[in-house]
Amino acid sequence: MNYPRDCWYVAATSDEVDDGFLARRILDTSVVLLRLADGSVAALEDRCAHRPYPLSAGHREGDLVVCGYHGCTYDATGRCVRIPSQETPPSGAQVRDFPVVEGGPFVWVWTGTPGGERLRPPPSTPWLDGEGWSSVGERRDVAASLMLLHEHYLDLTNVFEMHPELVPPGIESLPPLEEVEVSEVSVSYTRELPKAPLAPWEAQISGLDSVESFGRKETGAFVTPGLHKQTYTISGSAGPDLELVRTHGFTPVSSGATHVFLQISWRGASVSPDAGALLAAVFHEMANRDFAVLETVQRCLDEDTTPRRYVNVKADRAAVRARRILTSMVEEERGSQHP
Ligand code: FES
Structure with missing residues (x-):
């Protein structure tokens, strides 16, 4: 396993x-x-x-x-x-x-x-039902491992290739990860994007002026093997205007398949009354593309009859740390079963 x-x-x-x-x-x-x-x-x-x-x-x-x-x-x-x-x-x-x-x-x-x-208790998730927050969600079954899912969501540099219509106008690449925090059992990163006008989906959901420029802060966290959290904050000069949290509950079905419990949470002063339906549609389509790629990666891994080493790039920093943590947890459990 x-x-x-x-x-x-x-x-x-x-x-x-x-x-x-x-x-x-x-x-x-x-x-x-x-x-x-x-x-x-x-x-x-x-x-x-x-x-x-x-x-x-x-x-x-x-x-x-x-x-x-x-x-x-x-x-x-x-x-x-x-x-x-x-x-x-x-x-x-x-x-x-x-x-x-x-x-x-x-x-x-x-x-x-x-x-x-x-x-240890299950992780606390106050943004999913806290004051001022709203959420929509769905459950998906993905023919890819827990590890592939965590790695994928710790490296969002794939958005330019996989989800180009979601990128704010004028942003050509994501800045490097600013902070990668690692504990024995968790990894998180933060990244700030240069100011840019709103992408159409951001304008529709936030109710903000799409011509103005806004800053964006993005964080990603491997909280536990069963929980992944990403935040995306759009801020004007007066502070956060829209806060989004994408929560993934990842639950292995087996070594090569995972249940994904997706929740999108939001809060903001001027959000559209249709924000729930809009966010559900945007993130459903993202998930379709993400899972199609991850299932292909899993199939390629299964076809690799001889072990091969894939190269890492700078953007993989957080993902590599998460892989190490997951691997050491699995090995520790294996060792305690077979002393
Ligand atoms: S009572 Fe359950 S299998 Fe016989």
Whole structure:
């Protein structure tokens, strides 16, 4: 596996989990999510303890989950509480239940080492539901690894080639990364763009005068393996006029596939009343192009039968650090499993 297990990952958005079952493959594990009568979310391994059959193919009796094959019944902690063919369930009739935390629009799940979730909470994301902020989002499935996704979003120099219509007029290249901050487990960078008039999409969303020149500040952060955050601030002489945050919850399905939970958040004094629909359309189209390229890169990597070394350029500084962190987390977990 090329992803760390001991991390909180987004399993779903809150609105996806209701009084039915939501079956999802997460970190090469089948998980079923369900909302309980008290409003909380439970996550169980989506496999009956009796035979390899998904619990999500059964039915619910309130908070109980009834297997659709022979009727073994589980409570929300995964304990088998009833077997139709005998009086009491055999000892050990249990499926794993996974810790869950709901925050903002996300349902976070921990499928790593049991108990490890107590050492660190999921990352806090106040901009997703904080005062003055609005957000729109979507979920995508991408046939590319977690690593490729993080690397891609830590190097936005691809915009000139992939998304030229989004670049502000007169900007020919992105300045070098000004600050790359690295901790043991995270990487972030900041970059300021020279003043320029607004690109059509910026003018439409911000409600600002497209002829005036504005400064822009861009930041990107590999917050955890499961969360990537980018900010884009457009400022006139009086300070920030429009703040945008693109949040990506990245959740491995397997070594070569990833669920992407995309949220676009914004705030600003004069934003268009249609900002949500406009931003959703702009970032949906960006994601289409990004994911098409990333799926091609993944396919090329899979086709490389002999290992080869690809060169790095200056713009890869943050991406290279993120790769090192992810690699060392994976190796550390591998070492602790096979001392
Ligand atoms: S497989 Fe679930 S009860 Fe038999």
